[in-house]
Amino acid sequence: MENELRFAKKISFKPLLGSIFFGIAVSVVVISIFPNEPLMSILCGIVGFLIDSMLIYPWSLKHFYGGWTITTKGIYYVDDGTWNKKVRLIYLPFLQQDKFIPLSEIQSFSIIDGVNLMNSHNIIGGTLKQPINRSERLLIVETRQGQVTLNLSWNYKGETVTDKKVNQILAILKSSSR
Template sequence: MKMKRSFARKPSLKPLFNSLIFGAAIGTFSFIILQRNFLWGAITGVLAFLIQSTLVYPRSLPTLYNSWSVTEKDIYYYDYSTWAKRLKAIFLPLAKKQNTVSFDDIDFYSLVVNKDKSGNKIIPHYIILRLNNGHNVILDLSWNLSKSGAPEKDVEWAVDFITNKLGQKSVKIFQV
């Protein structure tokens, strides 16, 4: 049986759908405010849609939809390293395929943590994989920590599993 654990949310049509609703709402509001001028309502609606879908969502996409999974041999992740890749994920989320990195291609990894609001507890935020070719892959952990149940167990498992697979004696921890 093949082991596979998944983390965070997968890309979906939700950002595109939300952008359409936002554009329609702004267009309707402009239509009403501008004395029922259809042309200006349509223009402001389209502009609002374009701003939301091409500027606002791409900026937050790696945090909102940074799904990744791990198996015995590989780590699968979505690459959002360029703006064009982020736009493709918004407009064609079902066509976006995950990239694969083998544990053999990983030089080392680091863990980035935050302190909670009280400053008492350190919370894992994301994992940075440093590949043999010099590139970095960022794997988000924060989404799993926000779900109910015992999310710390998922994060703890991921950190332990990757550490064991790479044979790392210790993990570099960075605090933001």
């Protein structure tokens, strides 16, 4: 694709491998505590694997993954809108298919900086707590089908997105609205 900008990492086998190793670690800890109960060790390892791969990773998937690309033709992103889609991405990352939004179908867009996000858990309001190493930046795209939120905090290499890249995105999106 010509003139493309890529952001956030695409999901790989790392979450699945992490869950497998977590299950093995749980199994080793249980067998070291209860050496006469190998079946309990295996069951605890399987439960640890399932909890990690079906609850913890899908819940935190958007913070670590969610690769998307913008070109002069449109936006390609991985749809992880439901829990089932997130679990499928963890178990079968090689089957992920990018959804496409043509620039002509974008009705509106906004870029939100983490400093300006309001904390709805506090009755008084206030800004969200900043992450340690980078501020959260989101691109929110409105289409006829609904709203798509894309993480704009880092590029596909894990580096912080510069203002120059944000301006390039704005130029692409504004050129489509003409």
